[in-house]
Amino acid sequence: MTGIPDKVDVLVVGGGGAAMAAALTARERGASVLVLEAAPKDFRGGNTRHVRNIRYAHGAATDFVTGAYPVDEYYDDLLRVTDGNTNKELSRFLIEKSEDAADWMMDHGVKFQPPLSGTIGLDRTNAFFKGGGKALLNAYYATAEQMGIECRYEAEVTDLMIEDGVFTAARVSYQGAEHVVEARGLVIASGGFQANIDWLKEGWGDAAEGFLIRGTGYNKGRMLRALMDNGAETAAEADQCHAIAIDARSPKCDGGIATRVDCVIYSVMVNRSGQRFYDEGEDIWPKRYAIWGRLLAKQEDQIAFGIVDAKANDLFMPSMYPPVKSDTIRGLAEQLEIDADTLEKTVADYNAACRQGDNKNREFKPGVLDGLSTEGLTPPKSNWAQPIDTPPYYGYPLRTGITFTYLGVKVNKEARVQFKDKDGRIVSAANIFAAGEVMSGNILGQGYAGGIGMAIGLVFGRIAGEGAARNASN
Amino acid sequence: MPQTETPLTKMAAASDEALQGDQLPDLHDEARRLMTICNACRYCEGFCGVFPAMMRQNTFADGDLDYLANLCHGCNGCYYACQYAPPHEFAVNIPQAFARLRAATYRRYTWPGFLAGLFQKNGTLVSVLMAAGIGLLLLLVHLFNPPEVIHGLHAGNFYAVIPHNVMAYSFGGVFLYAVGVLLFGFWRFRRDTAPKADETALSVAGATHDALVMKYMGGGGVRGQMDGCNYPSESFSQVRRVFHQMTFWGFLLCFAATSLATVYHYVFGWEAPYDYTSLPVLLGTVGGIGLLIGPLGLIYLKRIANPNVLVEAQRGMDTGFLALLFLVSLTGLALLGWRETSAMGTLLAIHLGTVLALFLTMPYGKFVHAIYRYAALLRNRREQKR
Numbered sequence: 001m002t003g004i005p006d007k008v009d010v011l012v013v014g015g016g017g018a019a020m021a022a023a024l025t026a027r028e029r030g031a032s033v034l035v036l037e038a039a040p041k042d043f044r045g046g047n048t049r050h051v052r053n054i055r056y057a058h059g060a061a062t063d064f065v066t067g068a069y070p071v072d073e074y075y076d077d078l079l080r081v082t083d084g085n086t087n088k089e090l091s092r093f094l095i096e097k098s099e100d101a102a103d104w105m106m107d108h109g110v111k112f113q114p115p116l117s118g119t120i121g122l123d124r125t126n127a128f129f130k131g132g133g134k135a136l137l138n139a140y141y142a143t144a145e146q147m148g149i150e151c152r153y154e155a156e157v158t159d160l161m162i163e164d165g166v167f168t169a170a171r172v173s174y175q176g177a178e179h180v181v182e183a184r185g186l187v188i189a190s191g192g193f194q195a196n197i198d199w200l201k202e203g204w205g206d207a208a209e210g211f212l213i214r215g216t217g218y219n220k221g222r223m224l225r226a227l228m229d230n231g232a233e234t235a236a237e238a239d240q241c242h243a244i245a246i247d248a249r250s251p252k253c254d255g256g257i258a259t260r261v262d263c264v265i266y267s268v269m270v271n272r273s274g275q276r277f278y279d280e281g282e283d284i285w286p287k288r289y290a291i292w293g294r295l296l297a298k299q300e301d302q303i304a305f306g307i308v309d310a311k312a313n314d315l316f317m318p319s320m321y322p323p324v325k326s327d328t329i330r331g332l333a334e335q336l337e338i339d340a341d342t343l344e345k346t347v348a349d350y351n352a353a354c355r356q357g358d359n360k361n362r363e364f365k366p367g368v369l370d371g372l373s374t375e376g377l378t379p380p381k382s383n384w385a386q387p388i389d390t391p392p393y394y395g396y397p398l399r400t401g402i403t404f405t406y407l408g409v410k411v412n413k414e415a416r417v418q419f420k421d422k423d424g425r426i427v428s429a430a431n432i433f434a435a436g437e438v439m440s441g442n443i444l445g446q447g448y449a450g451g452i453g454m455a456i457g458l459v460f461g462r463i464a465g466e467g468a469a470r471n472a473s474n
Numbered sequence: 475m476p477q478t479e480t481p482l483t484k485m486a487a488a489s490d491e492a493l494q495g496d497q498l499p500d501l502h503d504e505a506r507r508l509m510t511i512c513n514a515c516r517y518c519e520g521f522c523g524v525f526p527a528m529m530r531q532n533t534f535a536d537g538d539l540d541y542l543a544n545l546c547h548g549c550n551g552c553y554y555a556c557q558y559a560p561p562h563e564f565a566v567n568i569p570q571a572f573a574r575l576r577a578a579t580y581r582r583y584t585w586p587g588f589l590a591g592l593f594q595k596n597g598t599l600v601s602v603l604m605a606a607g608i609g610l611l612l613l614l615v616h617l618f619n620p621p622e623v624i625h626g627l628h629a630g631n632f633y634a635v636i637p638h639n640v641m642a643y644s645f646g647g648v649f650l651y652a653v654g655v656l657l658f659g660f661w662r663f664r665r666d667t668a669p670k671a672d673e674t675a676l677s678v679a680g681a682t683h684d685a686l687v688m689k690y691m692g693g694g695g696v697r698g699q700m701d702g703c704n705y706p707s708e709s710f711s712q713v714r715r716v717f718h719q720m721t722f723w724g725f726l727l728c729f730a731a732t733s734l735a736t737v738y739h740y741v742f743g744w745e746a747p748y749d750y751t752s753l754p755v756l757l758g759t760v761g762g763i764g765l766l767i768g769p770l771g772l773i774y775l776k777r778i779a780n781p782n783v784l785v786e787a788q789r790g791m792d793t794g795f796l797a798l799l800f801l802v803s804l805t806g807l808a809l810l811g812w813r814e815t816s817a818m819g820t821l822l823a824i825h826l827g828t829v830l831a832l833f834l835t836m837p838y839g840k841f842v843h844a845i846y847r848y849a850a851l852l853r854n855r856r857e858q859k860r
Contacts, residue, residue, distance in 0.1 A: 063697055064696050113520025114520070134554075142708075251563060257515050258558070318510070
């Protein structure tokens with residue numbers, strides 16, 4: 001497969017879940033489709049490579065979800081995690097449109113797994129892909145090939161030719177040469193800008209230097225910038241993103257799910273100075289894991305350390321990197337380069353605040369809100385507050401791991417990008433559509449709940465593909 | 475020290491190269507590294523038994539890794555699904571690492587220990603022993619029979635050329651030796667990988683079921699989506715399972731045919747030759763056909779399979795055993811077809827030569843995978859219940 005078509009009906013920029021949903025849908029509507037993926041084939045698919053499940057509305061249990069997840073409940077969950085910071089009309093629309101997500105995916109080769117042990121907590125609301133996101137991508141790409149969709153890897157779009165909100169052609173860098181590809185419809189599904197540290201600094205300042213990028217290193221936000229430069233309206237702030245706590249020893253990019261560490265709720269979390277800074281036991285872990293990325297970002301060097309003892313070390317998922325281990329808290333502090341005197345005092349104060357007052361008779365219960373909290377400690381630890389007193393002690397160094405950024409282009413229900421025209425009025429683009437991370441800010445003003453990203457990509461990808469194909473046939 | 479290059483030193487160097495990285499501590503370290511990554515990820519739990527078995531533990535002793543490696547059926551589902559597969563810097567390649575570790579299991583648990591090297595030269599071993607076996611049988615037949623007997627017509631009566639007791643005792647002896655070595659390996663492997671194991675009727679029944687239907691070659695997941703192995707390439711297919719089942723059941727049917735004939739002979743006093751429509755001949759014929767198609771199919775698939783998930787150094791062992799099964803079956807069916815002609819004596823010697831080679835190489839070749847796989851399936855079923 002050499003060269004690149006110079007004219008197609010629908011041009012899809014990106015190669016992940018949203019891009020492929022758009023490409024497959026457009027092809028099914030009869031359009032000729034070209035997919036331009038910036039990454040090499042082995043790393044194709046953006047962050048979809050690293051996903052595991054999709055959160056979608058459904059009316060009943062199936063072989064792969066344990067029960068119903070009605071639209072209203074999904075909507076309430078979304079309002080809660082975003083604290084209402086969402087385009088409510090578009091969110092409700094997304095959730096309603098997600099109802100046939102699993103059927104559509106299966107029709108395009110995706111396979112699901114039964115709810116198993118690893119899916120606990122999400123096994124009712126989310127459907128898990130057998131083998132995860134890369135297996136899903138393999139299925140999509142195989143289906144795309146059968147359907148005659150052209151895909152090019154290591155093909156980077158460098159510029160978009162847009163006049164008065166109408167797209168005409170894209171400049172593409174491919175195999176060492178510059179190409180111009182004309183298309184009648186354009187779908188931008190090329191992700192956020194999380195792998196662009198300079199851009200992240202606009203929202204986070206120098207703290208962004210300390211971030212690790214959990215997913216693909218190819219999401220630099222080039223297309224988002226091109227759309228913004230052409231007057232596209234934006235949604236969400238530059239510092240809003242999905243970020244979690246991951247092992248500080250992870251690679252700069254592409255470490256994926258295995259680098260996550262789940263020690264937080266059974267630990268005391270301290271910063272470089274050896275001080276606590278947030279209630280580790282606020283809620284059960286799946287509801288809180290997404291706030292810790294931001295919390296860490298605000299600490300010195302964007303790093304913090306989870307300290308547990310031998311009693312607690314087997315209570316959470318094993319980590320990919322072995323924890324630092326010592327028989328004393330001081331020894332741990334020295335290995336982790338934490339202020340040792342402060343850490344000893346922090347742990348002693350915490351231990352003293354455990355099993356006080358009402359909590360003397362409470363029982364430590366992992367996995368459920370046990371109400372075993374500290375007394376008179378600031379910040380408190382509201383659950384699972386048992387003393388750290390059984391050596392050996394273990395320390396997990398954690399950093400901010402950014403999954404994807406929310407700042408994106410504004411779209412309407414047709415996934416059409418919203419532009420400001422010469423007179424300052426907001427108008428829908430004639431033939432430019434956006435799907436996935438690049439427009440996630442419409443739904444996610446802040447916060448996250450597992451599996452929503454895939455839903456945004458799938459629903460808006462399909463709508464974008466359909467719209468672009470319709471444009472091409474007119 | 476300068477060395478003269480002789481064919482022998484060349485061979486030694488080549489075999490050293492093939493063994494690079496196949497030292498047991500290295501294999502265990504690599505498997506442990508991979509399992510630690512996988513246990514923090516767990517995306518592949520829907521494919522097979524290995525990942526749920528892995529999730530039942532937090533740390534991995536050498537014995538646990540040997541168990542997991544032998545539970546792996548090499549379906550490659552996890553390789554193609556893996557976000558960390560090469561060229562990713564984590565370089566996760568479970569099928570290949572586990573294939574290497576399985577081969578180390580075979581070497582380690584064989585008896586006598588000094589024959590462990592035979593696994594690495596298995597292709598050669600099979601060829602040499604088959605030639606020797608056929609040669610030996612032809613020689614013996616000619617030493618003890620005048621030409622007119624060898625080339626005479628005996629209406630399918632093999633015992634006219636080789637007396638029944640000679641055949642039964644010599645082959646029975648070799649067969650018992652092979653079974654003894656295999657059972658000893660099974661026992662020692664279980665001792666190291668499943669300490670204090672007490673099987674229940676349920677775990678035995680479960681493991682036997684999993685072995686007979688080749689459950690973990692079928693592909694996991696939800697109903698209607700179990701679509702086999704990613705073999706020989708990325709797309710899902712049941713073709714490997716089908717060929718493997720033909721081989722497996724072909725072998726079992728041929729074994730059943732021989733066992734039944736033994737019962738006929740000793741219990742009922744019914745002596746061979748048996749009719750074409752008799753049960754031993756029917757079982758042997760159906761099984762023999764399975765043993766023609768199955769091994770050929772598996773050899774073909776291995777030839778076109780993605781080299782990234784194979785261990786090149788093991789190709790000889792895998793192919794040698796399959797080729798031998800094919801030849802045993804081919805010569806057996808030829809013997810059946812021409813048993814009433816003057817070629818019977820010669821065909822009998824050739825067939826028995828291949829059978830002799832099969833029995834002799836069984837404990838030192840790919841056949842042993844069945845033993846350790848079954849031991850792993852037993853532990854898997856037992857732990858699943860907890």
